[in-house]
Amino acid sequence: MTHSDDVEHLAECSACRQRFAANVVPFDPAARRNREREFTSVAGKLERERDESSDVVARYLRDTPTDEWSRLAEMPDLRNNAALEQMSEEVRRRLHRNPREALAIANLSASIAESLAPSQYPSVVLAQLRGTAWKDRASTLRYLARYDEALEAAERGEEAVAPFPSLAHDRAIIRLVKAITLGQLERFEEARAIFSECRQVFREHGDTKRYVQAGMAEAGSLYEADRIDDARKLWMDLLPHATAEGDVETQARIHNNLGYCEIRRDEFGSANIHFSEAVAGFTDLGYTSEVARTERGAGLVLIARGQITSGFARLRDARRAFTVAGMTEDAGLCGLNIAAVLIERGDRTAARAIAQDVIDEFTAAGMNERAISAVIALRDAIDVDDATAETVNTVHAVVESLREIHDAAN
């Protein structure tokens, strides 16, 4: 179902809003006054709580050992909307750098939200508090790869808001987390249907940021399902919204994705333009590692599709960008990608030179001895004319696996 243009028009035109609302629906003035009074009084209460509770959550979290955070649910000054809003913000802040702490806060928040007295807020506001708390718990569980529990938490959030028709926006925010989780469980069809539904709700509420977020996820799932034209169309549709929002990062990501779509459609010229736009965006933002990753991804895909010259140029740019960013290991891996292409083209001298460069860089950076030995073995194999592109790819895989082991150990 679409949100028809006349409704869109009403949102933008005050004259039509007035005409539409004028003298059609009879109402009980006393009842309406009472409702207005309730609305302003709840609004005032929420504002007062926000004024009185500034930083209350940060203070409690700072002054309480992490393993005792669950006991904070009893603290009277944390049992209100303002504190729960702050907890949600704390979850968001810690999600990437400390997901376990984020989960502890989300659990605290859910426990408080579920035990607030029914008389404390109108039931619709209580439902929102509970929905948000469960959504935060779902997000953190998803981040910790505990997907089944994440789904359960998201469903608890959905249940909390289900009785209230007016909570479509809240419902969509919760369901977006659910859909992302479903995607990670490779339940792509279910995820895609929810992404699409959420996108529609966000659009109707004028929530462009989340509209783009849901659209990005939906387009990604279309791409995964090999529906390249649909994915491309959706990313194209999202681009002006991201531009209107001034969201340069999302614009760059969309261009990067469009680049991949164009390669799949054999539109290499257009692909190169999109990759260049993505690189320009990431460069403007100072995201040096993203610049390099974009170049490398584009280079590898272009080469795989037989576009050797442009792909090779992108790999060289990527290696340079990784080096500038101080990402020696990635620069080395990219060097190996280049060496594979050179060997394939019969240019063994250049392939040996780059292998030697990688050895020197790895040695200077004090990298894993086994990684260095693997590249030395490759160089020696090139010397005796015994290296193929497959040999290089094997060495690449060895170096990459050593990195994964190192990352896991840390």
Next chain:
Amino acid sequence: MDDAPEDLRPLLPCRVDENVFARIYEENCGLLVSLAVRKFQVPTVDAEALAHEVFLSYLRHAGEVRDLHHWLIGAICNASRYYWRKHGRNIEQLDTDIAAERPDPRSRNILFDLPDNIALDEVLERMPPRWAQILRLRYLDGYSIKEIAEQQGVTSKYMQKLVGKCLHRAQEIFNGMRARKDQ
């Protein structure tokens, strides 16, 4: 200088007094109730309750809502649809993209043909409630386009297009019924 249109500026960037909320309620309550009643045929009493819930739910989103009217209208439309999903009825919302198209010439004689072929009520029964109401007003109760437009709170020009679309839909329903009978 901030040259953004007033409607697009955040209404509630930080702390505000209760008068601002009172103004939001007063200025928009009638619109939200009208939308629920007119566009979605929600009974008035329930529409008032839905609109009130929309206002209450807005309070927790106030800080992030950039376009108040867009948000409120989106919320009441979604709330009305959800209301009917819970009450077991499907509401098809009016689609002005299609309505803006020229009415299908095949619909022109529908008023002469329909009564001869089927009971009009049977067709109207199968139409979305608001569309059926518009056709009843126009062709059974004898209201003019202008009068229906005023009653529905839209322009006469739009109502003219809408009536064309309703007729077209009636024709489609009728054709579908006839095809089933022929099978």
